Amino acid sequence: MNTIVSPSLLSADFLHLEKEIEMINNSKAQWLHIDVMDGVFVPNLSFGFPILEAIRPIIKKPLDVHLMIVEPMKFVDQLAALDVDTMNIHYEVSPHLHRSLTAIRKAGMKAAVTLNPHTPVCLVEDVLEELDMVLLMSVNPGFGGQKFIDHTLEKVAKLRNMIDKRGLKTLIEVDGGVNATTGAKLVAAGADALVAGSYVFGSEDPQQAIEGLYNLKR
Numbered sequence: 001m002n003t004i005v006s007p008s009l010l011s012a013d014f015l016h017l018e019k020e021i022e023m024i025n026n027s028k029a030q031w032l033h034i035d036v037m038d039g040v041f042v043p044n045l046s047f048g049f050p051i052l053e054a055i056r057p058i059i060k061k062p063l064d065v066h067l068m069i070v071e072p073m074k075f076v077d078q079l080a081a082l083d084v085d086t087m088n089i090h091y092e093v094s095p096h097l098h099r100s101l102t103a104i105r106k107a108g109m110k111a112a113v114t115l116n117p118h119t120p121v122c123l124v125e126d127v128l129e130e131l132d133m134v135l136l137m138s139v140n141p142g143f144g145g146q147k148f149i150d151h152t153l154e155k156v157a158k159l160r161n162m163i164d165k166r167g168l169k170t171l172i173e174v175d176g177g178v179n180a181t182t183g184a185k186l187v188a189a190g191a192d193a194l195v196a197g198s199y200v201f202g203s204e205d206p207q208q209a210i211e212g213l214y215n216l217k218r
């Protein structure tokens, strides 16, 4: 099976967003990854609903939205109204994770939980049935262009084992410092989907960079 590639719009050229989105629309990327930051959960701000609403009509790929914010469930209806495919909320800000995941699915979206680098994968073991995807951060969230944390490979392998043992279809996505080298190791360890920001948008040929990741096979 090919790898799902989810280019992170955070690393795009914001002066030419329309052109960047068209490039993604015409690429092998299966999803488009959108990072929303609040300056509270992470020490940075990105973009919010005014931008999302403006670009939504031209995006032809399913939206994979990563909320790096406190109280993500405040926005479930607004995201569903934007026809978001997957809503990723952080484990670290979700005291009632089971309830939140159920509510995301009820709103018609796929439910995903994101784990920071320090958060062990065993903490999602009891909600795996409620999860369409687990997103493992391989950098500390908040910024693009950081160095990949190697320990993520062990987390991917552990989670793969947990999912396969139970015969579940939960996907494993990884985000941060993904390039051709780290991407190949992640897919070999059991990742299904890769988020890539600076590797794609900083490349001379972004569509080829996407295709290289897409062609990695588990």
Ligand SMILES: O=C(CO)[C@@H](O)[C@H](O)COP(=O)(O)O
Residues within 6 Å of the ligand: 008, 010, 011, 033, 035, 066, 139, 140, 141, 142, 143, 144, 145, 146, 175, 176, 177, 178, 195, 196, 197, 198, 199
């Ligand atoms: O969530 C984040 C950053 O917090 C990511 O989605 C980054 O946008 C990935 O950027 P690269 O590490 O691929 O440059």
